Amino acid sequence: MNLRDAVGLTDSSLWLAVRGLQLLLLGIAGYAVATLNFGLVVNAVLPLLVTLTPEFVAWRYDHTMSGGLALWIATAAFLHSVGALGPYKWVGWYDQVTHTLSATLVAGVGYALVQALDESSDAVDFPPKFRFLFIVLFVVAFGVVWEIAEFASGGLASLVGGQAVLAQYGMSDIVLDLVFNGLGAVAVALWGTGYFDGVATVLSRGIAGVFGRQES
Incomplete structure (x- = not known):
């Protein structure tokens, strides 16, 4: 595609x-x-x-x-x-837009990774349902790590002074971030994986080059 x-x-x-x-x-x-x-x-x-x-x-x-x-x-x-520059604070929905868009890219990386593993070895075969679940969980896991990084950034800023590199706006913001991350992941898992086939091919060549193609 x-x-x-x-x-x-x-x-x-x-x-x-x-x-x-x-x-x-x-x-x-x-x-x-x-x-x-x-x-x-x-x-x-x-x-x-x-x-x-x-x-x-x-x-x-x-x-x-x-x-x-x-x-x-x-x-x-x-x-x-x-x-x-400011819209994260001034515009309530801006954070959700950026999280959704970023999540689609993370989902694409997750798809490319699982597709590359599938292509680089005859010993594994990932069914569509597994790929869908993997993409969503991959994005959710990345989102959790990102939220932890935001908290860590705020804690570090409070210790050493200055402004946090990553802004965090409370528990409701975390929930919204994760929800919109999930929406981005589902959108790619259902309709957008074809855009990342080229990336998957590159990763597949890299995996095969490092480990060698495994024959069943």
Whole structure:
């Protein structure tokens, strides 16, 4: 399945949008440095690095990601960075939007992982129901780890002073985050796994190269 066809744009247009988001992230990082806002620096630089995932995959594994998937990654990273500027506090639903979008990418990674394991060995065969459950649980587990990181960030900030790198807004926020993480996971598990088949193929080659293909 081609995400470029789904959004109705040419691949070059999608990559142009990716570069635009990367420039905006670079601008946010520059603003964070100029204002000595360490938390914002982290929340701009790390997302910017995430948007370079397609370049890393092309360099390391000689695989070109589609412009649509690259834009998907860049949009999730950009929205998180923008949220750190204030919308996470000002707009009640903004956090849920970013969590849902980010969860779809985590779900894609979970699918790619289980698909790669299936492709790289004849000794295993994961049925569709298992893959669905694995994707959802993979996202839920990642979400729990993220919430723990938010609490840890807040605790560290209270000990050493300064602003927490990751914001946490209480128990109700945690519940909403996990619910919308789950919605993103289910959406990908039901309708979006095809967008990550290329990633699964890359992982499959890597697994086969490290461990060798296991024959049944």
